[in-house]
Amino acid sequence: MTSVQHSSEPAPAAAFPAGFRWGAATAAYQIEGAAAEDGRGPSIWDTFCRIPGKVLGGDTGDVAVDHYHRFREDVALMADLGLNAYRFSIAWPRVQPSGAGAVNEAGLDFYKRLVDALLEAGVEPWPTLYHWDLPQPLEDAGGWPERDTAHRFADFADTVHAALGDRVRQWMTINEPWCAAFLGYASGEHAPGRREPAAALRAAHHLMLGHGLAVEAMRARRPDNRFGAAVNLYAVSPASQAEADLDAARRIDGMQNRFFLDPLLRGSYPADVLTDLEGLKFEEAIRDGDLAVINQPIDQLGINYYSRFTVSGTPGDAAQAVSSPFSSHSPWVGSEFVRFVDTGRPVTGMGWEIYERGLYEILVRLHREYPPVALYITENGAGYDEPPNGDAPLNDADRIAYLEGHLRACHDAIAEGVPLRGYFTWSLLDNFEWAWGYSKRFGLVHVDYATQRRMPKESARWYSGVIRQGGLPERR
Numbered sequence: 001m002t003s004v005q006h007s008s009e010p011a012p013a014a015a016f017p018a019g020f021r022w023g024a025a026t027a028a029y030q031i032e033g034a035a036a037e038d039g040r041g042p043s044i045w046d047t048f049c050r051i052p053g054k055v056l057g058g059d060t061g062d063v064a065v066d067h068y069h070r071f072r073e074d075v076a077l078m079a080d081l082g083l084n085a086y087r088f089s090i091a092w093p094r095v096q097p098s099g100a101g102a103v104n105e106a107g108l109d110f111y112k113r114l115v116d117a118l119l120e121a122g123v124e125p126w127p128t129l130y131h132w133d134l135p136q137p138l139e140d141a142g143g144w145p146e147r148d149t150a151h152r153f154a155d156f157a158d159t160v161h162a163a164l165g166d167r168v169r170q171w172m173t174i175n176e177p178w179c180a181a182f183l184g185y186a187s188g189e190h191a192p193g194r195r196e197p198a199a200a201l202r203a204a205h206h207l208m209l210g211h212g213l214a215v216e217a218m219r220a221r222r223p224d225n226r227f228g229a230a231v232n233l234y235a236v237s238p239a240s241q242a243e244a245d246l247d248a249a250r251r252i253d254g255m256q257n258r259f260f261l262d263p264l265l266r267g268s269y270p271a272d273v274l275t276d277l278e279g280l281k282f283e284e285a286i287r288d289g290d291l292a293v294i295n296q297p298i299d300q301l302g303i304n305y306y307s308r309f310t311v312s313g314t315p316g317d318a319a320q321a322v323s324s325p326f327s328s329h330s331p332w333v334g335s336e337f338v339r340f341v342d343t344g345r346p347v348t349g350m351g352w353e354i355y356e357r358g359l360y361e362i363l364v365r366l367h368r369e370y371p372p373v374a375l376y377i378t379e380n381g382a383g384y385d386e387p388p389n390g391d392a393p394l395n396d397a398d399r400i401a402y403l404e405g406h407l408r409a410c411h412d413a414i415a416e417g418v419p420l421r422g423y424f425t426w427s428l429l430d431n432f433e434w435a436w437g438y439s440k441r442f443g444l445v446h447v448d449y450a451t452q453r454r455m456p457k458e459s460a461r462w463y464s465g466v467i468r469q470g471g472l473p474e475r476r
């Protein structure tokens with residue numbers, strides 16, 4: 001891949017390395033629509049959206065931003081922006097509607113067309129194989145808490161890889177196993193909406209096992225392809241240096257970050273977290289050899305970063321327990337010992353604290369404390385309630401400031417020697433934001449949901465300029 005810096009542009013104050021991937025990310029259920037077309041079967045999100053009260057406004061991904069039909073226009077947008085990489089996900093229920101066995105060739109064809117259009121436009125395809133849309137028949141059989149789902153996932157990954165591995169070099173297996181397991185099976189805020197903490201832990205293990213099995217299968221076919229997974233990491237700070245607060249931070253960092261990083265990169269679960277989880281029979285889900293499968297070498301780790309948690313301990317006071325940023329029904333097992341503290345710092349429209357330093361801290365920590373692996377920011381962005389803006393590009397200055405701050409954090413980390421190789425902003429287009437429906441917009445490109453008209457925001461122009469210059473301008 002060649003550098004995108006144009007010789008006529010002034011040298012940027014914070015230049016990124018040549019070959020850096022500048023991308024944007026999306027996910028199938030959030031943008032594709034065409035939920036019942038060409039043989040696609042239902043996923044757990046199709047089912048969940050239909051349960052009253054689960055998704056704001058009763059919104060669904062039935063139509064979303066109609067990317068299934070408009071992908072050529074969307075690829076042209078990417079090329080206009082100058083993106084050299086695009087992260088999207090492949091809908092399992094489109095390719096294998098029953099979650100096992102028979103392949104729906106029409107579904108697979110969509111991704112062949114998409115990949116060909118990307119390659120033609122000079123945009124490198126970065127598919128993710130699981131971004132939360134489990135085929136409903138697999139949930140009916142028990143879902144991710146069932147070990148067999150990991151094997152079904154590896155089969156699906158193998159099928160897609162057999163069809164696209166000649167054209168696609170970069171593969172991500174699972175997206176944010178923390179969300180899929182804990183929001184899906186512990187707090188119930190995401191599909192399938194179950195509230196079973198012990199099952200959620202098994203789901204997390206099986207998601208990671210599925211990742212490992214999928215990498216094994218795909219790498220056997222094409223050892224020259226590059227494989228990894230995307231995890232959502234948070235900065236975690238104790239509210240004070242008091243012992244109880246430090247312990248709360250240890251717990252949340254343990255469940256949110258180390259519970260995934262340690263098995264993937266070191267081949268073991270963190271001992272302190274296993275102690276916290278005693279009583280939930282988690283270790284019964286782990287079979288001999290599982291950790292070696294999960295820990296097999298990966299070529300890259302994707303980091304999705306949005307925010308920080310500041311926590312304090314609530315020793316012996318379960319009464320004022322649990323008020324997590326997600327809900328009163330906490331996805332963190334053991335959160336009765338933790339209170340989430342409002343720091344009073346600026347937040348995005350999601351209520352998520354803006355803390356770019358946290359991204360730097362996470363990158364440096366990964367570099368210093370874990371075995372070496374190439375890193376990519378696979379998601380980072382800001383969501384707001386944005387009013388329609390008529391025919392003019394929306395002046396989304398808050399989003400520009402958010403992206404600039406986080407890109408500076410990336411640059412600082414690279415200067416420290418962190419092997420950060422690319423950055424994908426979330427998201428290319430406004431889209432279906434899970435339990436928030438269409439109420440929150442994350443796109444560089446505004447979408448009018450009534451007409452499906454795409455209109456780049458000021459942030460799109462700004463990001464495009466960063467890419468063209470190969471880095472950030474002088475501090476404003």
Ligand code: FCB
Pocket residue numbers: 027030175176179232304379383426433434442
């Ligand atoms: C992440 C998800 C992504 C998007 C962003 C805002 O947790 O991976 O699909 O919804 O949050």
